[in-house]
Amino acid sequence: MLRMNIRLFFQHARLLNGKGLLTAFLIASGICFLGVSCTGDNACKQSRDVYLVVSFRTTFPKTEHDTTLPDLTVYGLTRSDSLLYDSARVSKVSLPLNPSSDTTGFVFSCRNAADTFMVVCTRQPHLLSYECGFVMYYRLIQVFLRGNLADSLRIIQSDVTTDHGTNIHLYF
Amino acid sequence: MVRISICIFSFLILSCLPAKTQKDTLRRAWVGLDILPFAKSIYGSKENAVELFGSYRIGKNRYAVAEGGISSAKYDGSNFRYASAGWFARGGVDFNVLGRDKFPGNDQILIGLRYAYSSMHYRAEEVQIPAGYWPAMATEISQVSFGSHWLEARAGIRAEVFPHFFIGWSVAGRVLLYSGHPESMEPYVIPGFGNGTRKANAGFGYFVCLNF
Numbered sequence: 344m345l346r347m348n349i350r351l352f353f354q355h356a357r358l359l360n361g362k363g364l365l366t367a368f369l370i371a372s373g374i375c376f377l378g379v380s381c382t383g384d385n386a387c388k389q390s391r392d393v394y395l396v397v398s399f400r401t402t403f404p405k406t407e408h409d410t411t412l413p414d415l416t417v418y419g420l421t422r423s424d425s426l427l428y429d430s431a432r433v434s435k436v437s438l439p440l441n442p443s444s445d446t447t448g449f450v451f452s453c454r455n456a457a458d459t460f461m462v463v464c465t466r467q468p469h470l471l472s473y474e475c476g477f478v479m480y481y482r483l484i485q486v487f488l489r490g491n492l493a494d495s496l497r498i499i500q501s502d503v504t505t506d507h508g509t510n511i512h513l514y515f
Numbered sequence: 516m517v518r519i520s521i522c523i524f525s526f527l528i529l530s531c532l533p534a535k536t537q538k539d540t541l542r543r544a545w546v547g548l549d550i551l552p553f554a555k556s557i558y559g560s561k562e563n564a565v566e567l568f569g570s571y572r573i574g575k576n577r578y579a580v581a582e583g584g585i586s587s588a589k590y591d592g593s594n595f596r597y598a599s600a601g602w603f604a605r606g607g608v609d610f611n612v613l614g615r616d617k618f619p620g621n622d623q624i625l626i627g628l629r630y631a632y633s634s635m636h637y638r639a640e641e642v643q644i645p646a647g648y649w650p651a652m653a654t655e656i657s658q659v660s661f662g663s664h665w666l667e668a669r670a671g672i673r674a675e676v677f678p679h680f681f682i683g684w685s686v687a688g689r690v691l692l693y694s695g696h697p698e699s700m701e702p703y704v705i706p707g708f709g710n711g712t713r714k715a716n717a718g719f720g721y722f723v724c725l726n727f
Contacts, residue, residue: 387593419648419649422648425648427648439647439648439649440649441649442644442649442651442652443649443650443652447649467699468639468642468644468654468656468699469699469700470595470639470699470700470701472712473590473592473597473703473712474592474593475593476592476593476594476595477592477594477595477639477642477643477644478644479644479652480699
């Protein structure tokens with residue numbers, strides 16, 4: 344069937360204006376493929392935000408479940424002048440890690456209790472896409488907690504990327 | 516707009532070609548050059564490439580084909596500068612599906628298969644992670660070398676413009692089998708394959724060649 348179509352195509356082309364036109368026709372038809380090729384859209388349509396997501400959990404009274412802190416303030420360890428959360432009622436927090444350092448510290452305070460939350464990680468610049476450019480991805484190595492607010496923590500997902508899934512469970 | 520202007524310009528030139536008498540006078544070997552990359556570079560393509568090919572008749576309608584070339588690319592992103600360079604080679608067979616008994620002459624319709632390999636290196640400079648809560652930082656991705664390989668299906672036309680001088684085009688469907696690039700950065704272009712952020716690509720070639 345394909346051979347038959349090709350044969351008819353060439354016969355029609357030759358009838359038009361001699362055999363030289365066939366050559367021109369074939370080549371011109373090839374060039375016209377260029378006109379139907381796709382053009383790209385250079386807008387970035389992905390999230391470029393990379394956050395360490397910490398969810399709050401409790402085992403009180405028996406089974407483990409999500410919990411909410413009623414009056415939580417969070418800021419970077421050397422950035423007490425710039426609050427990430429200010430007396431917020433939240434069940435999880437999204438924390439930006441420092442792209443210039445393998446260690447980032449945060450202070451969690453709630454009413455009369457406070458914790459210093461230290462994150463040790465490796466960093467890897469990651470090309471999100473050619474439209475969106477580079478962001479910094481992190482891999483958690485260790486997380487320390489000092490203070491009297493939370494009881495313990497558990498690393499759930501060590502890769503900190505743009506997917507915004509929970510990385511750490513913080514237990515109260 | 517650029518592509519439309521290329522199309523119109525080429526059509527005008529080709530319409531002026533003289534008619535010719537077609538005889539079956541094919542010789543066994545072919546060498547050719549893909550001229551589409553030159554046209555693209557005139558219009559400011561981010562990729563510069565040179566591609567040559569050779570084929571040799573190994574049967575009544577069969578040709579062994581070898582292709583190769585070099586390519587380099589530059590891309591200025593929103594927060595980085597990218598550069599890459601490399602080479603590629605393809606090998607395979609073409610089949611002429613235009614029956615000589617019904618269509619005497621040297622024009623050909625070719626379909627074929629290729630296996631291809633590319634070796635390239637890339638790097639990214641002036642990578643700026645923008646300031647958010649923490650200050651911005653500058654870094655770079657140092658040069659990395661890696662290989663890629665893929666399979667390619669090809670279809671095209673080769674038409675004799677003057678005795679033993681041919682011009683033609685081909686379309687290709689390419690499926691990437693493997694690319695050894697680091698996970699943190701996909702290549703902008705894989706030489707000979709095209710867009711390095713995709714697992715499958717369509718390609719187009721527009722070539723001139725000699726039969727000898």
